[in-house]
Amino acid sequence: MRGGPFILVLIAVAAAIFAFGRWLDNSYAFFVAYVVVQYIVLGTAWNILGGYTGYVNFGITAFFAIGAYSSVVLHKLVPAMPLPAMIVVGGVMAGIVGVGTGYLTLRLRGVYFSIATLALAVVVQTLITNWDFVGGARGAYVLRPRTAPLIGGGYIEYLFLIMLGLCVIALATARAIERSSLGFGFAAIRDDEAAAEASGVPTLKLKLIATGLSGGFMGMAGAPLPFYVTYLDPSSGFSLNYAVNAIAMPLIGGTSSWLGPVIGAVLVGGLQEYLRVTISSAVNVLVAGVLMVVFVIIAPQGIVGLFKRKR
C-alpha cells in the first residue's frame, strides 16, 4: 500500500474509533484510550531512534516533560493559545534538546549516548523542580476547560481526538521512513555503523535527524498532558513509568515495523489497565518492566517478529 492511501486508511480507522467512543459516551473509556494512544505515539517516537537506528534513548521522560512543561508555561503566558499550537511548540523545543544532546554525544559509541540520555532525564527534572514559575516541586495546576472547542462534548474527548491525530501523523511518518532511503540509511547505521559510513551514509547527520524526530514526537505527546491530569508535579511528570512503557511496548510489539509499537501499546496498556482495576495500581506498573525483560531475553524480535515469515 502506498503512502497516500495508508494515511487515508489510518484517518478512517481513527475516525471510526472516535465515532465509536462518542456513541459509547463513557468518559472513563476516553481516559483509558487516551493513555493507550499516547503510548503508541511515545513508542513510535522511541522506535525511530531505537528500533530503526539502533540508539537507545533512556531519557524519554525528559523530552516528554519538556513538552508538558512548555504547555504549562505557554498556558500561563498566553491562556488563549490553542492546544495544537502548544503541541507544535512543545515538539520543537523537545526536538532541539534532542538534537543538542545528540550533537554532543552521537560521535561516540552508542552506549555513551544512552547513558547521556539517562543523565539528561535527571538534569531536566532537577531544572524543572527548581523553577518556581512552573510550580517547582509543589507542582502546577492547570484548569481544564469545561467543554471541547469545535466538537463540543467533554474536554477529554477533544484531548483524545488531538492525540489520535498525533498518532496518525506519527504512524504515517514511521511507515514513510521505513520505505524510504532514510529508513535504509537508519538500518545500515543500526547493523554496522562503520560499514555504513564507508558505504557513503552520512551517519552523524542521519542520527541527528532520528534524534530530532524522536525527541520532537515525544515532546508533542507530552504537550496535552497538563490538561489531561490537571495537576502536574515533577515526580509524576517524570515518572519512570513513561520511560519503561515507551521502551517496553515497542520491544514487546516488535521494533522492526511501525506496527510493533501499536501492538505493544494496545496489549501492554490494556493489560496494565486490567491489572490496575483488578489487583492494585502498584502491580500494574511492574508488568511492563517484567514483560520487557522476558521478551528481550526470549523473543528479541517481538510479537511482530514471531509472525514474520522467514525469508
Place this chain on the structure above:
Amino acid sequence: MDVSLDLLMNAVISGLLLGGFYAAVSIGVAISFGMLDIVNIAHPAFILLGSYIAFIANTVLGIDPILAAVIVLPAFYLLGMAVYQVYYVAFERRDDQSLRGLSFFFGLLFIAEVGLILVFGVDYRSVNAPYIGPSLQLVLFDLPWRLLVPFLVSMVMAVGLQVFLSRSFLGRAIQAVAQDQLALQLMAANPVKIKRIAFGLSIATASLAGACLIIIQPVEPSIGREYIGRIFAICVLGGLGSFPGMIIAAMTLGIVESLTATFFGPSWAPAVAFGVLLVTLAVRPSGILGR
C-alpha cells in the same frame, strides 16, 4: 555571597570524603563497564538492595550496617555471577548487546525500584550506628564520622581490589580478558568463566557500597536513578580501565557537588554529574587517565 574560608574548606573536605564514597559506588561499574564492556546501568539497583538489607539487619537484628554488608557479600557475589550468566547466554553469545542488553539492565533497574517500593514503600529509611552523629575534630576541621567511615571502607575496598587485580593470578586474568579475549583463550583460560567471576566481584562491591550509602544519607527507592549519572560520569571522567583515574574522578565530582550544594543549594547537586559527563564526553572522552 559571603564566602568565608571556613565554609569553603568544610565544603571541600566533605566533598573529598563524599568523593571517596562515590568511588565505592563506582568501583563495581569500573569493573563491569571499564573492564568487561558490560553497560550495567542497573548497578545502583544492586547498591540499593545492599542498603535495604543493611537497613533490615540494623533495625531487626541490631547489626552494624557495614558488618551486615560483609556478611551478605558472598550472596551478592553469587547474584552477580547469576546475572552475568543470563546476560551472556541471552546477549553476549548472540552478539546482540547494544539495544537489548541495555534494555535488559534498564528493565532490571526498573523492576528493582518498583519491587522496593512495593516492599518498603516510598518513605526514607535510615540506620543507627554509634558513629553516625559525632565528628572527628582534626586541626581546624570537622570530619563527620558519618562520612569518614564510608570513605575509609571505600579506600580499603579500592586498594584491596587493585592489589587483587595486579598481584593474584585470577586478578591478572581479569585484566587480560579486558584487554584481549582471544589471547586469553589461546592460553587455555576460559574467558567466560573469568568474566563471570569479575562481574560477581562487581556486584559484591555493591553490597558494601549500599551499606555506606545508607550510613551517609537516608534512602528511598528512586535515588538509584541519581546515581547512574554520577557513576558513569566518574567512570568516563576517570578513564575506563583505570582505578586510580576513577578515584581521582570520584573525588573531583564529590568536591564540585559539595561546592555547588554549599553555594547554590542542594537541589542542584544531581545536575552536576550530568554537566561533568557531558563536558567530558565532548572534550576528552577517554578521560583523565584512560587507555
Place this chain on the structure above:
Amino acid sequence: MTALLHVEGLGKRFGGFVALEAIDLEVQDGERLGLIGPNGSGKSTLVNCICGTLRNETGSVSFAGEKLDGLLAHQRTRRGLGRSFQLPRPFASLSLVENLRIPILYAVNARSSGVLAGAAIDARCRDVLSQVGLAEKADRLPRDLTQIEMRKLELARAMASEPRVLIADEAMAGLSHGEVDEIIALLIRLNERGVTVVMIEHIMRAVMEFSQRLAVLVAGKKIADGVPKDVVRDPEVVRAYLGE
C-alpha cells in the same frame, strides 16, 4: 603526471604504539597495485587512514588533486574511494540486494552524475551480485551465506559504490584455488573498465599475477615499492616477509 591517490608522510599512533611511520605512496590512475606485508605491519591501518575510518596524526592523503584531510569516511567514499573490509561487515538485517542498495543510495546517488531510481537500483544491485557470483542468493540474508560468500558480498558492496579506486583488503583469505582465480579475474575486469585497484593480500600467487606494481609494509614502514619481480628479490623484503 599527478597520481590519482597520493599518500604523503602519513603517520598513525595508538597511544604509545606507532602503527604507521612516514608512509609515502602513490597510486596512478588505472594502476593495479599490490600491497603486502606481515600481519600487524599496518596494512589495514593504512587503508583505514586513507578512507577516513581512522584519523592520521601526521601527513596527508590527496585524491584526484584534492586534500582529504578532515573529510569523513562517507565523504571520501562519495568522491570515489571504495574499500572492502578485511573481516566482512554485512548489514545483517538486510537482504543481499538491500545491502548493495545502501552504497547506491548514499554514494552513487550523492554524485551529480547519473542518479539511479526505482527499478534501476534493483537491477543494478542484482547485476553487481551476479558479477561476484551471488545472483541466486540475492534475496537471502547474510547469515545464510558461507564465509567465502560473505567476502564476495563485501567486495560487491564496495563495487556498488562505483569507486574510482577500490582497495580490496584481504578479499581472498580462505578461498580455494579456483575461487582465488575467480576474484583475480573479477578485479582485472574491473580494472579494464577503468577502476584503479589496490590489492592487499597474503596469497603471493594472486599478488604476483595481479599487480603491475608492488609495495611492501613492515612494522609500519614502507620498505619496498616497485616492479613486482624486483621487489620479491629485494633482500630486505625476503628477510622481513617472504623467508628464504
